[in-house]
Amino acid sequence: MSLRFHRESDGKKRITNRQIDFAGWILFIISACGFIIASIGSFWAMFGSVFFLLACLVFIIPFFREG
Numbered sequence: 001m002s003l004r005f006h007r008e009s010d011g012k013k014r015i016t017n018r019q020i021d022f023a024g025w026i027l028f029i030i031s032a033c034g035f036i037i038a039s040i041g042s043f044w045a046m047f048g049s050v051f052f053l054l055a056c057l058v059f060i061i062p063f064f065r066e067g
Contacts, residue, residue: 018063025060032056 007013032053039045 022060022063025056025063028056029053029060 032049035049035052036046039049
């Protein structure tokens, strides 16, 4: 898993697109958890919130695989 900062030729650190993508998926997972909490008591809202969380987890899998 390569989520380290990229170092420019002048020595400055730069955030990579992969890091930005990973941060975005983490935010999606946090929002899915918030939707789950907000939907307590409503079956269909909970149903959709859980599937949203599962979809986010599936999309984050490539960040933990080699190659």
